[in-house]
Amino acid sequence: MKVKTVRLLVGMLVLCVPAACLLCAVCSGQISGSSGEQNSIHGQFFFGTSQDVKYCPSAWLLYFDKAHNSGGVFVVASMEKFSRLELGEGGAVLVQWAGLGDKNYRFKGTLKSEELAGEVQLVDTRSGSSKYVCEVAATKLPPQNARANPEHQVVASRYSNTAYSNEGGDLTGVDIRFFSTGKGTEGMITFHEGYWDEPVNTPLVLSQIEMDKKTIRFAADTPNGVTHYHLVPTLTGALFNRDDMARTGGKDIRLKKMPTVLPAIGW
Structure with missing residues (x-):
């Protein structure tokens, strides 16, 4: 009776080990195509x-x-x-x-x-x-790994407060992405609502990107000319403003630091 019991347990162990490996692979995302x-x-x-x-x-x-x-x-x-x-x-x-x-x-x-x-x-x-x-x-673009910005360098990162309004379902907020490239740091900004007079839902390329005293500064070429902005990183994101608006007392826009830089591919 004891011999049969041992054989049964060994057989169950042989069957369970591959199943456990499969489960671990699913949980850790090793099986491609899960997202x-x-x-x-x-x-x-x-x-x-x-x-x-x-x-x-x-x-x-x-x-x-x-x-x-x-x-x-x-x-x-x-x-x-x-x-x-x-x-x-x-x-x-x-x-x-x-x-x-x-x-x-x-x-x-x-x-x-x-x-x-x-x-x-x-x-x-x-x-x-x-x-x-x-x-x-x-x-x-090389792989973009979002991480904290060093004191004197802007790295791949994304700051955003985009959301869909409860009333009409329109997209609101602003989205800022910095990319690491072979030419250095590049990026784009997209306004989804009229904070100031920038075009809406139109990605604008960033220029003059630099870290100045823990403040990320950059510019964008808009139909009205070159406009300057800045981001002040916080523990959870950043405070965003346009330079000329900040000088006249305009309130900062609070943005969140997003976990990924590149958009997902959903097909």
Whole structure:
């Protein structure tokens, strides 16, 4: 009887060990595809700029997954999947996506391992004709690990207070992202409501990014000219303001420090 009992226990142990390993893998996230953020590692993010700020966002965040022939572009507050993606010889690329309202856009250019360049066109869905909007040049982003900013350096990080209003469901707040690139620290800011006179739901590229006496300072090129801002980091986020408004007694806007810098890929 004792021999049978021992054999039974050994058999149960052999069966339980693989199951336990599987459970541990699920809990620790080792099985891929459990979240949009994990799926994003299969592709590459590109951060770029456009000089035609009158007709085009000055900051661009795009994502390409060649292995799965998919990708997307940052629109308003999340990644919009390309409705069309064609990769040709010599790095030729053509993508199309839906923008705000009924507008459809097309990007036509070249995609190399580290660089993306081309022009954005506004597409007429009825006739299929298109017209030039702006030129975009982008560089591949390395992995972005959000962490605390050292005393004299701005690193990859994101500060935001974005939320959906209870009344109309519109997106409110402001979102600021700093990216670590081969050229140093770059970034973009998106206003989702009219704090001052900046364009709404239009990513603006940041310039003159620096850490000055524990204050992050930067500028953005808006349709009204170059505007200067600052962030004062706190234990949970940062206090944000526009320099000229702060000098006249304007209240700081409280932002939260977000755990991730890059948006999730939800497809």
